Amino acid sequence: MARTLGSVGEKTFEAIRAAGTRLIWRHGFEAMSLRRLAAEVGVQPGSLYNHFETKQALLFDIVRSHMETLTTRLDEALVGHVAPRDRLIAFAAFHSSYHMTRRMQVYVANSELRSLDPENRAAVVDLRRAYERRLEEILRAGRDAGLFRVDDLKITTFALISMMTGICEWYRPEGRLSEAELVRLHVDMVLRAVGA
Amino acid sequence: MARTLGSVGEKTFEAIRAAGTRLIWRHGFEAMSLRRLAAEVGVQPGSLYNHFETKQALLFDIVRSHMETLTTRLDEALVGHVAPRDRLIAFAAFHSSYHMTRRMQVYVANSELRSLDPENRAAVVDLRRAYERRLEEILRAGRDAGLFRVDDLKITTFALISMMTGICEWYRPEGRLSEAELVRLHVDMVLRAVGA
Amino acid sequence: MARTLGSVGEKTFEAIRAAGTRLIWRHGFEAMSLRRLAAEVGVQPGSLYNHFETKQALLFDIVRSHMETLTTRLDEALVGHVAPRDRLIAFAAFHSSYHMTRRMQVYVANSELRSLDPENRAAVVDLRRAYERRLEEILRAGRDAGLFRVDDLKITTFALISMMTGICEWYRPEGRLSEAELVRLHVDMVLRAVGA
């Protein structure tokens, strides 16, 4: 090995992923030109291919790594919370907070599922399902314990996630309300929505 | 609208809008090729320009006409409902129902705002704001009457709309639950979310 | 039909095929750039695609149409010749003559078989086999009549065709010998090679 791992190339790759996420977020995956991406990173278009094999592979890398981080962070946020109500609060606080601070990745992961190859899409959908199942299990536990009013598990799961994910479509860091206030507002609405 | 209603080409134009909406929904606006659209309609690419001036104009036409119909239908659905709770129920029932039956138009109107020219986008954003204001006013009335628990008007408006709009990302007509059941579930969640 | 058939487009297509044949002959199929081809024809690169679907399709069109013309012309040249010796003379005269006057097409058809897609290659190989079979049948008839010395039908067929096809690698119209003289020389060698 003539090169130290994690040196020049890794930094370039990170820059590509960051700029790629931003450009996809702003223009959509199909509308993002690799020429533009290369320009933002400061390399020639062809040099991008030292770091990914195809534009599609870059999208998959961005989306998959986001979904994996999302699930990992969620599990960390749920640690130590046992009671369904506590777990629901932890979930809602984590989800709404995470979607404020990483709204570009979140938006890309949600809106560009359609641009993924069938195979890649299937992999990402699996990760999404695993994430949603965390909420579903919390809702089930709360309902079975008579604490939550949940008429339909699947629908409620989707509805709560949609409600909070919507944040990333309008949130601006410099906005009227602080992140903490927004989190609190959403946690409260989630709790009320399931009658907790 | 560039075409006179009822003229020979009106049918072709309708076919273009329908196929265009479907293609944008499936591939995104930038990724929709006018060649493909022409093929689906059964004409040559050049012939499309007898019906619209630019690809951008077609998008605007689709989005604007959707937003106008949406608002018009909402107002029809609200007619006769006076009490805030009744009006909220009417809104939620209309919105969730409409987003099930027109999920392609809805998705396009929501996700392709970014593909609109600044001028066109401003016009559509105005229409969206007008639509959202209907809900905001309902929530304000309910809150002022001491009927709803609404901590922040804007945020609650966004949250409720997001919750219901999410339907069009997973809804399938042949799914487990009927449209009526889905509407009821969402109306109930909306009501609970504002403590009504 | 708004355009008269065989008008502008057909002329462009013919120019593309002619320039394409010349460029493939000079540089090889893979080494022929469509930019260069377009420049020689006097159109933009993208305009080429109004006339063929892919570079591969253009090659196939050139090779296939050459092979079909070759076989048709051969059959015309054989008409009226019955005796094996007469038919062999007719074949050799036609083949050597044709390979002098169309050496570009011939070279392309022979040397770019490898650049054809498997499916297209199969089609061209079939045409080639049909052409070779004409000579094989002549040799068989002459051998069976005790007129030719043919130790192996297939090998002799290949050898005679190779001998004459080689002409197109060195022939220049302005060369030392006239076309007629060259034809006579090759016909004589062919006849002697089978002891006729």
Place this chain on the structure above:
Amino acid sequence: MARTLGSVGEKTFEAIRAAGTRLIWRHGFEAMSLRRLAAEVGVQPGSLYNHFETKQALLFDIVRSHMETLTTRLDEALVGHVAPRDRLIAFAAFHSSYHMTRRMQVYVANSELRSLDPENRAAVVDLRRAYERRLEEILRAGRDAGLFRVDDLKITTFALISMMTGICEWYRPEGRLSEAELVRLHVDMVLRAVGA
């Protein structure tokens, strides 16, 4: 030759020439990617440049060394043969046999003349002419001795060489006829073609 014989990298260089010959034979020189070549040899693309200076130099090395070996081997095969007929038999036997066993090199040397730089091409053409002159001299001697029927020296030389070189376009080691049988068939045809 850029490399010292017997050095460590000599084995790699041999592997490069062998894989290069095969790839050029299969895809043509222009269509052979150095990336692909590197992959077949098992090194990174950049490493190839420790063994040759440019892709063009590799082609020249392959073609020139083939032509030199060809001529050397021919001279060895002619040693001890004095009578024109014997020398012609020796030439035909050598040429047809050699073109069966080295059909990849032969094909490359014949078909990629056009890919050589003018300077390199001139050098190779000289080698080819030297090779052809061997046959030409044999034919001249036979003709002058009244043993061969040769109407035109140049044309006959080309024709006989083409006839036998054609072998490498269809020959397969596992084919119907053995190498010895094929050699005999071609020697016989050559002899008959010059009336010997």
Place this chain on the structure above:
DNA sequence: TATGAATGAGGGTTCATTCAT
């Protein structure tokens, strides 16, 4: 209205080659 052929820009991708490590 519709057509087919054209434009000019730009798409993703691959190329031979270089060079610090």
Place this chain on the structure above:
DNA sequence: GATGAATGAACCCTCATTCAT
């Protein structure tokens, strides 16, 4: 000698759009 990352040019091809017919 080998590596991986870079270059700059070029690849085939598709794009939205125009316009004479």
